[in-house]
Amino acid sequence: MKKYWAILTTRTQEDMAYRANYFIGALFRFLPLVTSIVLWYAVFKSMGGTHPKIEGMSYQNLIAYTALVYISRGVSSMPGMTRDICNDIKDGNLNRYIVRPINYSGYQIVYRLAHKLVFWLIAAVTFPVIFFLLRHDFTHQIQPEEWVAFIIALIIGFWIGMLFSLTIGLLAFWFLEISTFLYVISTIEYFLSGNLIPLNLFGPKMFEIVGKLPFSYEAFWPVLILLGKVAQHQLVSILLWGIGWVFFFLIVINILWFLGIRRYSAVGG
Amino acid sequence: MVQIKQLFRYIRVFGYMFLNCLVREMQFKINFMIRLLAESLWLFLMVAYFLIIYKHVHDIDGWTKWDMILLLGTNHFINQIFEGIFFENCIKLTDNIRQGDLDFALTKPMNSQFLVSVRYTDFASIMNAVVGLIMVVVALHKMHYVPTWSQDVMYAILILNGILIYYTFMFSFSILTFWMGRANNLFDLYYQFSTFSRYPANIYKGALRFILWYLIPMLVVANCPVDVFKRTLSGVGMIYGFIVGFLFFIMSTFFWKKGLAHYRSASS
Amino acid sequence: MSIIEVKNLTKTYLIQKRKPGVIGALKGLFSKEYTKINAVNQVSFQVEEGELVGFLGPNGAGKTTTLKMLSGILYPTLGTARVLGFLPWERKNEFRKQFALVMGQKNQLWWDLPAQESLFLNKEIYGIPSSAYYRILDEMVELLNVKQLLSVMVRELSLGERMKMELIACLLHSPRVLFMDEPTIGLDVVAQKNIRDFVQKYNKKNKITILLTSHYMNDIQALCKRVIVINYGQKIFDGPLAEIIEKFSAHKLIKIVMNNPKFSKEQLSEFGEIVEWESNKIVLKVDRNQIASASSGLLNQFEVSDITIEEIPIEDVIGEVFSNSERHMKNMVLGEAK
Numbered sequence: 098m099k100k101y102w103a104i105l106t107t108r109t110q111e112d113m114a115y116r117a118n119y120f121i122g123a124l125f126r127f128l129p130l131v132t133s134i135v136l137w138y139a140v141f142k143s144m145g146g147t148h149p150k151i152e153g154m155s156y157q158n159l160i161a162y163t164a165l166v167y168i169s170r171g172v173s174s175m176p177g178m179t180r181d182i183c184n185d186i187k188d189g190n191l192n193r194y195i196v197r198p199i200n201y202s203g204y205q206i207v208y209r210l211a212h213k214l215v216f217w218l219i220a221a222v223t224f225p226v227i228f229f230l231l232r233h234d235f236t237h238q239i240q241p242e243e244w245v246a247f248i249i250a251l252i253i254g255f256w257i258g259m260l261f262s263l264t265i266g267l268l269a270f271w272f273l274e275i276s277t278f279l280y281v282i283s284t285i286e287y288f289l290s291g292n293l294i295p296l297n298l299f300g301p302k303m304f305e306i307v308g309k310l311p312f313s314y315e316a317f318w319p320v321l322i323l324l325g326k327v328a329q330h331q332l333v334s335i336l337l338w339g340i341g342w343v344f345f346f347l348i349v350i351n352i353l354w355f356l357g358i359r360r361y362s363a364v365g366g
Numbered sequence: 367m368v369q370i371k372q373l374f375r376y377i378r379v380f381g382y383m384f385l386n387c388l389v390r391e392m393q394f395k396i397n398f399m400i401r402l403l404a405e406s407l408w409l410f411l412m413v414a415y416f417l418i419i420y421k422h423v424h425d426i427d428g429w430t431k432w433d434m435i436l437l438l439g440t441n442h443f444i445n446q447i448f449e450g451i452f453f454e455n456c457i458k459l460t461d462n463i464r465q466g467d468l469d470f471a472l473t474k475p476m477n478s479q480f481l482v483s484v485r486y487t488d489f490a491s492i493m494n495a496v497v498g499l500i501m502v503v504v505a506l507h508k509m510h511y512v513p514t515w516s517q518d519v520m521y522a523i524l525i526l527n528g529i530l531i532y533y534t535f536m537f538s539f540s541i542l543t544f545w546m547g548r549a550n551n552l553f554d555l556y557y558q559f560s561t562f563s564r565y566p567a568n569i570y571k572g573a574l575r576f577i578l579w580y581l582i583p584m585l586v587v588a589n590c591p592v593d594v595f596k597r598t599l600s601g602v603g604m605i606y607g608f609i610v611g612f613l614f615f616i617m618s619t620f621f622w623k624k625g626l627a628h629y630r631s632a633s634s
Numbered sequence: 635m636s637i638i639e640v641k642n643l644t645k646t647y648l649i650q651k652r653k654p655g656v657i658g659a660l661k662g663l664f665s666k667e668y669t670k671i672n673a674v675n676q677v678s679f680q681v682e683e684g685e686l687v688g689f690l691g692p693n694g695a696g697k698t699t700t701l702k703m704l705s706g707i708l709y710p711t712l713g714t715a716r717v718l719g720f721l722p723w724e725r726k727n728e729f730r731k732q733f734a735l736v737m738g739q740k741n742q743l744w745w746d747l748p749a750q751e752s753l754f755l756n757k758e759i760y761g762i763p764s765s766a767y768y769r770i771l772d773e774m775v776e777l778l779n780v781k782q783l784l785s786v787m788v789r790e791l792s793l794g795e796r797m798k799m800e801l802i803a804c805l806l807h808s809p810r811v812l813f814m815d816e817p818t819i820g821l822d823v824v825a826q827k828n829i830r831d832f833v834q835k836y837n838k839k840n841k842i843t844i845l846l847t848s849h850y851m852n853d854i855q856a857l858c859k860r861v862i863v864i865n866y867g868q869k870i871f872d873g874p875l876a877e878i879i880e881k882f883s884a885h886k887l888i889k890i891v892m893n894n895p896k897f898s899k900e901q902l903s904e905f906g907e908i909v910e911w912e913s914n915k916i917v918l919k920v921d922r923n924q925i926a927s928a929s930s931g932l933l934n935q936f937e938v939s940d941i942t943i944e945e946i947p948i949e950d951v952i953g954e955v956f957s958n959s960e961r962h963m964k965n966m967v968l969g970e971a972k
Contacts, residue, residue: 128558131574132565139427139569140419151422277400281407288411298418379758386755390746470742472707474759475730481759630647631707 126167127227133163152297158324160234162295164227165320170292171220172251173258173315175209179279182266191361202350206259237325246332250319253339257311260346261286267350270357291317297326311342379476380484387487401490406497409442412564413501429566432505436595439501441564441588444525446498448532450491455483457553459540463625466632479622483537506595513595520604521591527611528563528587534614535559535582537621544625563587583610635719637811637843638681638704642713645674645699645867673699675867676713681845683810686837688858688875689847692956696867697847701813704845705735717811731760734804738816741796742803743788749799750784753806760807767806774802778832794825801832814846818853830856851949865956875948883951886925887944888918893937905932919946 562584590607593599706722720729863871892914906920
């Protein structure tokens with residue numbers, strides 16, 4: 098446990114050392130939120146009517162959604178993780194981990210946790226300010242069971258984000274030059290997680306599919322639960338489906354690692 | 367005469383670096399082809415985003431679907447040209463400042479800002495700019511709009527201004543490395559600010575509009591050229607659009623000179 | 635007027651101090667502490683056209699910083715310098731067209747392209763006419779024997795070959811002044827010698843002024859008649875290489891070979907410090923002034939079969955100079971602190 102603690106603190110220090118860089122980054126992360134608010138305002142104004150709704154979402158709902166997505170995305174996104182893993186595999190850095198008494202996947206997870214820790218330390222200051230400013234758009238009275246489901250969905254989202262990044266990263270065992278592929282994947286992941294636009298706005302037919310994909314847990318579902326848009330009888334099945342995805346990725350990673358490491362040592366790194 | 371000769375020298379050097387990059391890129395054929403497609407992906411997703419919204423609404427503050435696609439295409443074109451010529455260089459610049467690799471650019475008998483700004487060209491982005499242009503043509507066609515000659519010229523000049531605004535924005539962030547030691551997080555700022563420019567200017571109101579029009583002129587970038595076709599650009603707005611890109615560029619040269627005084631030229 | 639004039643050149647850096655650990659990082663968020671370091675301190679010298687001057691000093695002595703100020707890369711904190719009559723840090727194009735900088739640790743060639751592409755780019759940057767370009771290129775390629783390497787990817791060249799290409803890239807525009815910072819660093823002995831021979835020939839042929847720093851005494855000994863020694867940012871010697879020994883070495887070596895083993899350490903160490911001891915071969919380090927008396931004393935007291943008197947090797951003298959000045963500087967710093 099101690100060695101993982103060392104990774105955690107070193108990473109945090111690294112972040113702190115460039116404080117200005119970090120704080121500015123944390124502050125301006127909310128800029129796209131401004132654009133979204135402005136756009137939704139214009140859209141709803143152009144729609145006319147007294148209480149216009151898009152697929153059951155009111156203006157307030159959409160603003161609240163756009164703001165809350167920062168929480169779920171903050172939990173589930175793993176910036177740079179896939180790239181780091183690919184580089185480790187490509188440059189032969191993996192040998193360092195194989196010879197040391199440390200589990201590579203474990204190392205990666207703790208390393209990311211450290212990054213998240215700093216992120217959340219700063220978020221603890223910035224998020225409440227944003228939510229306070231937008232307090233009138235949070236119209237739904239959140240029920241206790243929704244809080245519980247929200248927390249569980251967040252945890253599922255964290256693991257799906259982590260495990261999906263790991264899965265893609267391990268593909269570097271087979272494909273050497275995949276930087277572009279990573280870009281494509283992360284862009285699609287961003288879109289299909291409901292980051293840009295709530296998945297239920299895709300229309301009923303499309304939503305039937307994209308709502309079932311693992312990405313939807315990285316941003317969409319936790320927020321939708323918090324908005325009170327998920328009926329109680331659906332909560333359990335949605336969460337179970339997400340847990341199913343987590344196990345699916347765990348199995349895939351184990352297979353990939355098992356096959357990959359054999360190939361790795363056979364080729365000689 | 368001397369000035370013109372100088373200008374030709376700069377063009378030749380740029381052209382030669384351009385060719386070097388092309389040759390370099392061709393060595394990695396497959397990656398090049400994938401990148402060509404990948405860069406357009408974001409554009410397609412943005413189009414999808416708006417198509418989803420336009421399923422529920424006819425126009426947004428007077429902007430119809432095809433107006434919006436015209437704007438997206440224009441913005442994509444500006445973006446990709448900027449990214450193709452300058453973006454990679456700006457990213458590399460921070461590393462070069464930190465690791466002391468500006469030395470050679472500083473000892474060459476040419477403008478050092480020029481040398482560090484255009485060294486690497488990213489062809490995939492340049493090619494992708496064409497996709498943006500195609501969107502513009504399609505949108506104009508769908509709107510049954512035939513621009514006049516003078517409109518085309520104005521559009522082109524304003525696009526150049528847009529590129530200069532992006533360039534100055536990004537370049538200034540890179541230069542902050544001279545003072546701050548690391549500025550990587552600031553690059554996200556470019557992405558975050560540039561999202562402003564792909565939406566219609568008139569949806570922004572009040573102080574926000576003032577800031578994005580005058581202080582951080584992201585709205586000038588793509589909206590000004592599009593307004594030429596939409597005939598909604600006022601005379602004052604047009605002149606302002608012409609000037610602001612130029613002013614921004616002058617600013618970047620000023621920052622560069624200030625920053626160099628802080629250059630440490632660390633040895634490896 | 636000299637081609638290079640340096641007066642009281644000084645460069646001061648502020649270095650940020652940071653305490654270790656998480657607490658240190660947290661403290662660093664709110665306050666920063668700085669220490670001042672004089673990388674170059676009041677250095678003055680002049681170099682005449684066509685001279686080849688060596689810069690000597692241990693790591694971090696300020697050699698490279700001085701060269702970078704003379705190249706216009708860094709601004710000095712104090713003092714001034716003129717190279718070819720220009721203030722280097724104004725970076726006038728007329729100035730930059732007349733000098734070049736070679737750095738053993740940095741690379742200006744395009745990594746993924748053949749070297750000739752980078753060379754041609756330099757032709758365009760310096761605005762060299764085609765006729766001159768091809769003439770000079772042919773000449774240099776001949777001298778360095780790298781004709782067949784021009785079309786090889788730079789990343790596939792050996793370190794020595796890459797350095798040769800760097801040299802060509804720097805000399806294409808026939809500079810009048812050349813600064814070389816560790817041009818032979820990391821190269822094997824043969825490659826070092828190749829580069830050295832080339833520099834010598836080129837200097838003779840083109841009357842170019844060269845300022846050179848190197849770790850390797852071989853480079854300096856072979857190339858430079860005059861050396862400038864700096865340490866801790868200060869100039870401590872400027873003159874012919876041979877004078878370093880006279881000026882800084884207070885000792886000479888007496889090597890003796892004994893006829894029989896009838897002698898003891900105690901007896902010998904009365905004459906001087908014993909440096910080597912190998913059965914009947916002994917080397918003594920003796921004060922310069924006492925060479926005569928010591929050698930006659932040795933000859934009288936022992937049965938000596940052979941005796942020679944030698945200067946201490948130059949590397950050792952330089953080493954001694956550096957460690958002396960280190961002590962000197964430490965005393966100065968301590969003195970200031972009091």
